[in-house]
Amino acid sequence: MKKIIIFICFISYSLLLLSQKNSEYIIHGTLADDSYDNTYVYLSKATLQKGNKSYYIDSVLISNKTFAFKGKANEELNLYHITISTNHCWVVIEPGIIDFNYKEENPTKYVWSIGGTPINDEINKSIIIPSQEITQKADTLQQLQAKGLFTPDNIKDISSRLASLSKSLYLNYSTFIKKNIDNSVGEYFLLTLGYLNDKDIAEIEPKLSSSTKEKFIKRTEEMKKSMNRLNDSLSLQMQPESTREGKRYTDFEGKMPDGSLIRLSELMKGKKLILIDFWASWCMPCLREMPSMSELNVIYKERGLEIIGISLDGDEGIWKKSIEKHKMTWHQLLSSQDETNNVTKIYGIDAIPHIILIDEHGKILSRGLRGRELYALIETLMK
Numbered sequence: 001m002k003k004i005i006i007f008i009c010f011i012s013y014s015l016l017l018l019s020q021k022n023s024e025y026i027i028h029g030t031l032a033d034d035s036y037d038n039t040y041v042y043l044s045k046a047t048l049q050k051g052n053k054s055y056y057i058d059s060v061l062i063s064n065k066t067f068a069f070k071g072k073a074n075e076e077l078n079l080y081h082i083t084i085s086t087n088h089c090w091v092v093i094e095p096g097i098i099d100f101n102y103k104e105e106n107p108t109k110y111v112w113s114i115g116g117t118p119i120n121d122e123i124n125k126s127i128i129i130p131s132q133e134i135t136q137k138a139d140t141l142q143q144l145q146a147k148g149l150f151t152p153d154n155i156k157d158i159s160s161r162l163a164s165l166s167k168s169l170y171l172n173y174s175t176f177i178k179k180n181i182d183n184s185v186g187e188y189f190l191l192t193l194g195y196l197n198d199k200d201i202a203e204i205e206p207k208l209s210s211s212t213k214e215k216f217i218k219r220t221e222e223m224k225k226s227m228n229r230l231n232d233s234l235s236l237q238m239q240p241e242s243t244r245e246g247k248r249y250t251d252f253e254g255k256m257p258d259g260s261l262i263r264l265s266e267l268m269k270g271k272k273l274i275l276i277d278f279w280a281s282w283c284m285p286c287l288r289e290m291p292s293m294s295e296l297n298v299i300y301k302e303r304g305l306e307i308i309g310i311s312l313d314g315d316e317g318i319w320k321k322s323i324e325k326h327k328m329t330w331h332q333l334l335s336s337q338d339e340t341n342n343v344t345k346i347y348g349i350d351a352i353p354h355i356i357l358i359d360e361h362g363k364i365l366s367r368g369l370r371g372r373e374l375y376a377l378i379e380t381l382m383k
Contacts, residue, residue, distance in 0.1 A: 023095050025117075027069040029062075029082065032103035036062050036084060043069050046079040046090065046188060056083075077119065077183045084110075090128065092119045092185055109139075119185065126172035127189070134165050174200045181207050191219045245367055249358045252343050254310065254333030257320050264308070267331055272304030273381055274358040278349050280312040281322035286353040289370070290326045296378065297330050303382050304360075310335055310343055312352065357381075 029041065043058040057080075060067045069082075073095045081088040084102060089112040091100060096117040104110040111132050114120040173189060174196060180186030181204050190196075190212070196204070208216065251265045268274050277293060279286035297307050307330040313319035316334065323332050335343040343349070347356065355374060357365040359381070369377060 023072045025069075025071060025073045025093055025095055025098060027082070027091065027093075027098045027100055028116075029067040029069075029100040029102065031062065031065045031084075032101075034065050035104070037065065038062065039085075041067050042081075042083040043091075044081050044083060046081050046088075077180075077185050079185045079188045082112075090114065090123060092117070092123065094119055119180075122176065126176055127169070130165060130169040130172060134169065137161055137165065178204055187212055191215055245364050247364050248362045249364055250346050252346055254335060254343065256334075257323060257332055262333070267306060267308055268358070268360075268362070271306040272360050273300075273306070273378065275305060275307045275378075276310060276356040276358070277307060278310045278312065278344070278347075278352045278354040278356075280352060281318050282313070283352050287322075287326060289353050290328065292371075293330070294327065296375070300378060300382055301330075305378065305382065307331065308333060312344060312349075 027043075039062055040059045041062055042056045044056045058069055058071070060069060062084075071093070073093050077092060077094060080091050080093055082091050082100060082102075083089075084104075087104070087110050089100070089102065091098060091114050094117045098114060098120055099116040100112065100114050102110065102112045113128060114124050177186050177190045177196075178200070181190065190204075205213070249264070251263055253261050253263050255261055264274075264276075275296070277289075279289070281287075293307060293309075296305065301307075309323075309328060309330060309332040311319050311322075311332065311334050313322070313334065319332075319334055322328075333343075353370065354367070355369060356367050357369070357377065359365055365381070366377060
């Protein structure tokens, strides 16, 4: 009996040692050069709270371009920051050997990668690498702007690539969040992303705590304001100087549903205010605006408002069916695909819906207004 008890104790102790060993982590860090040798690198828990001081849980000296953190991982997954100088890099502390690589071009421009353990591998592949590629493209735009080399073509090319990368990154973020919404790492990236589409929200909302829901709603509002400012800035940069607010409108020719051609100037004659609405049958946000366009047409048409829809559709049949289906009783034109008469190129339209208001003298009053702001301006102008 005594031997059995001793054996059981031995097995229990062995399992305890094994579990402790299995919970150990090592972060092997490698820097691209020796500029930070003999300085400290810090490890702290990641937080999104502004102005919140980072509390370092460990620090080590960098030597020969390398460093190492060692410890025991908690059962609950958490996201941490590896801080070199003032630059923060994500890492999830989980059992195993974690590889960290860091390269710096200047004190504020740096890239890093993590890997070696399951979640760090996933974050690196799906979030860190795509995010850094987006940053590089954005930097290219800034460099073009600084050098005065902005042209509609190079901006459109880079913006198109940025849009594609952003769409892919969103998919990666949302997939990662869904898989990890039950831990603090998933919550962190949910709040970092700041927004989700309706389908993704419906899927994860039942799994969110009340405090996380509250933080997510607040973060979403902050992100929307920030994105609106960015979009306004990019939209202005895309607009040719000749068609910006305050400039005189540029005339163009478009095709009507009956096949006849007509110029914008002909439709403007005798009107007090002209509203040009750029849309397409495949653009759901555009179609959701049509009831508002219809309402504006009913209220202000007799008072001198002329609404002109400009479609970007490539299929005339689908365009005509959409006009009929959504009861668009105001003038509709199909944008020409001819480079010399392409309305979207003339006015630098990079996203739809997009609305332009022109007064009776041909002056462009506003671009990009929607919703309450649009209604308020029209009401003021029609007095």
